[in-house]
Amino acid sequence: MGWVQFGRRRRPDSGAALSVLAVAALAAGIVVGPAAAEDKFPSREVRLIVPWNAGGSNDIAARVLAPILAENGMRIIVDNVPGGTGTIGMGRVANAEPDGYTIGMGTSSTLSMIAQNKTPLRNDQFASIARVSTDPLMLLVPVNGPKDLGAFMDELKKRPGKVTIGTPGTYNINHIFATMTARAAGVDYVNVPYPGGAKVITDLAGGQIDAAVLKPSESIGQIKAGQVRPIAVFANDRLAVFPDVPTMKEKGYDVFPYGPVVQMAYLVAPAKVSPQVRKTLIAAFEKAIQDPRFKAFAAENGVLVDNLTGEALDREVQAVQKSLNAVATQVFKAE
Template sequence: MTMLKKLKKHAILGAMIGACVGLFSSVAQAAYPEREVRYIVPWSPGGVSDAIARIVAAEAAKEGMTIIVEHAPGASGTIGLAKLAAAKPDGYTIGSATSSQLAMVAQGLTKTKNDEFTYLNLTSVEYFVLAVPGTSSFDSIKGFMEHAKKRDGKLSIGTAGSNNIPHILAANTAAAAGTPYIHTPYPGATKALTDLAGGQIDAVIAKPSESRALIEAGKIKAIALYADKRVGMLPNTPTFAEHGLNMFPQGPLTQMSWLAGPAGMPADVTNKLISVFEKAVQSPAFKEYAENGGFSALNVKGAELRKQVDAVQATMDRVAPQLFKAKPAN
C-alpha cells in the first residue's frame, strides 16, 4: 500500500471515528438527565422550602426526571448555597434560594455572590401581615397608627430574626406612623406570635400562613398586608396600599424563593430544567399548596427571574448600611 493510500485510509477512518463521537455526544446530550438530579435545600426539613422541593420532585418525576432532595442548613441558607455554587455545572446539582441570601450578600455575610448561579424558575412569592393582640381596642390601619403615636417611642414590633425583609418592614411601618419604635427580633415566628397573643408585645410582622390559626381563634388581629393586593388566605384583610401607604419606599422588597444551579451550565441543560420546573410550578398540586400556604406561584424564569432578583438585591444594598448591623464575612 502506497503512502498516499495509507493517508487516505487514515483520513477516512478518522472521519468515521469523528462522526461516531459526534453521534454519541449528541445522544448523550439528548439523554439528559441520565441519572438522578440532586436538589439542595439550604434549610432544615419540615419548612416551606422542603415542601416545595418535594412537590417539585414529584412533578418532575412525571417528566422522567428523578430528583433527590438533600438538606444543607445553616447560616441563613448560605452554607447550602455555597455548596450549590461550588458544584459541577452539569445540571445534576440544583438548589433553592430565597431573599435571605440577598440580605446576606448586602451585609457582606457570605462570600457566595449572585453571579455564581444559573437562574431557573421562581417558586414562591410570600407576603407579610401586620398583626396586633386580639384584645386591642382597634382593628384598622388608622387605629394602629394612632396607637403607635400614643406609645411615644415605646412601640414594640416583633419579627422572626433580624436584618431581613420583616425587619425592614417594621422600620418602614414605624416611619409611616411618624414614631420611633423598638425592634424585637425572635428566633422564629411562633414565639413572636405567642407573645403577641399574650399582649407582651405591641405588634408582629409575620406570614399569613404563620398567623392564620391565631387570627381565626381571635387571639390576634390582622391589621394590614404588605402586598400589592389581598391574599386568599386573609380575604378580609386590607393592604397598606389600599390606604395610600407605600411600605416599600426603598424599592422592590419581595420575599421570594427560586430554583438555581451553578453558574456556567450548558444552555440545553438549563432550558430542559426550566421546562420541567415550569410544568411543576404551574401544576395543580403546586398551585393548591401555594393557595393553602398563602403565597403566589408565578411563572417567572431565566433572565426575567434574574432581573427580579437583581432589583431586590439593589434595594437590599441601599437599606443594609442604614438599618442592618452586621459583621462582614472574612
C-alpha cells in the same frame, strides 16, 4: 487475557479483541454500554437545598413540587440547610459540582444580605432555573394582641423600644418591613430573628413575641385556628385569601419610602452548569410549577405564581438586587 495459538504466532481470541476495542473506544472518548446511560440527565436523585428550617413556606413549596416532578421523571430530595439568612445553604449550592444534581432555592432575603455585603455570595455564582413564588408579607399579632393596625401602632408608641417583632432571618425583607413599621410610629422596637418562619409563628401563637412579619403560607394554619391574627399587608393591594386585612398603604403608612421590594423564592443551579442540563431543569420545574395542583396550593396559601425562567429570571434577580441595594442600605445604615 486469553490467547489462541496459530502456528508460531499468537493472536487474541474474540473476547480479548473486544476488550481491546473497548479500551480503544474509551481512549478515543467514545462512551459505550452502561456509561452512555449515565450521561442522560437526570440518572439519579437531584438534591434541592432549601436554606431554611423544615416547615417554613419555602420548604413546604419544595415538598409540594417534589411528587409532581417525580411523576415526570425527576426525583427530588429536599435538604434543609438553615442558617445565615439563607446564605449557608446557598453557599453549598454555589460550591457544588455544576452537574445539575445539586440545586437550591434562592430568596430575596439572601439578596438583601448580598446588598449589605454580609455574605461573600454573589448572583453570578448561580444560573437561574425558575421562580417558584412571589410572596406578599403580613404583620401579625397573637389572637389576644392589638385588635387592629391602629391599636398596634399605639402599642409601639406606648412602649418605645420594647415591642418585639419576630422575623425569619435578619437583615432581610421581613426585617425591613418590621423596621419601617416602627419608623412609621416614630419609635424603636426589638427585632427577634429566627432560623425560619415555622419557629416564628410558634412563638407568636404562644405569646413569646408581640408581632411577626410573615408570609401567608407560613401562618395560614394558625390564622384559621384562631391562634394569631393578621392586621396589615405589606403590599399595594389586599390579598384575595385575606380580603378583610387592609394594606399598610391604605391605612396611611408608607413602607416603601426608598423604592419597591419584593419577596420571592426561585430555583438556581451552580453557575457553570451546562446549557443542556440547565434546559432540562428549567423544563421540569416549569411544568411542575404550572401544574394545576401546585397552582391550587399557591392560591390557597396566598402565594403568587408566574412563569419566569432562565435568562429572564436572571434579569429579574438583578432588578430585585438593584432595588435592595438601595433600600436595605437606607433602612439598615444606622443598625
